[in-house]
Amino acid sequence: MSTYFDQWIDISVTLCDGMVHWPGDPPVRIERVQDLAKGDSHTLSQLTMGSHSGTHVDAPAHFLKGAAAVDELDPGVLLGPARVVEIDDMESIKPEELVRHRLRKGERILFKTHNSALWKERTEFNKDFVYITVEAASYLAERDISAVGVDYLSVGGYHKDGGEVHRTLLGAGIWIIEGLDLSGVSAGRYQLACLPLKIGGGDGAPARAVLRRLPGRK
Template structure:
């Protein structure tokens, strides 16, 4: 029986974060010696560190929050492809994989999986790439980078194009150790009612015969 593969970035105090944003920090302010019974940990974090999803409110003032989103988008069959030979995730790059259809798409780029290092450059999703994903039936896309857009972008053309085509966003998945193919995906966000994003535990399992 195929086992689940963890494609999440480990959450620890060395995890890279967006410059100027809140880093992830875990500590244990209450120890078993102090309470007499249990250890109690505390987490301080941004909603956009590690493996996480974006809600439209992240880049739209009146966009949907995490708890407004369809939970079934984050569970189900997905196709993992390697586009590390391309500088952009555009229509030409996607066409190179000859995909007929895909509900969920995970994309490996040329960025090495190094959670402790924040990258200077990523391979962005272009508007024509987002439109082509829509033509394939894609409802969620996941990338192994912290953003769908260039790190310095303020326009966020990739985020907005994906939103216009009703494609959900999953970022910072770890794909270097996973082969191309078809998988089952689980990447559930926390039920954060007002949040613009959420950390997730993302796992995949090969689909039999793929």
């Protein structure tokens, strides 16, 4: 569930041992190698995971040869006003539904779908999550959206459109945030702060993403 602080809403999923991950990717493993509770002088953990675990940012290098890596991200791309758009379609995000939201050039768009409820199932990957279709990805690219966020582990589908959707968005200069938990957030306008770990040459990296409601904006 999304976590509320004083003014900020944490829309990141908590990284934890054995959490749900993309099939074939390295699982998340968090092991205590030193522990105060066991008499050690300090507590220390070893983390093992894929670069696209939990809430994370996809760099263009994830699908485009020679493209920008995650450490080359201009932080301003994922810092600033963003709009949460609620999607009713249980299967996919299609251009027909996007038209009525009147997306504007340069917007940061976070899609809230039925996927956010899936985070309650922490260990089992759901292959039938709501995804962005290739046609919708092209629609977003044509409108020069600056960043897109989704509430499961891929912008493209598991059964179809996976790689092509990534290439369409990243090729248009749209940075991608995946693995958001928007279950506690209503549609509207917010301030977004999302920064991935600065991994040299990284194709992607885990990130902490938070929102703050913009006063007087819906």
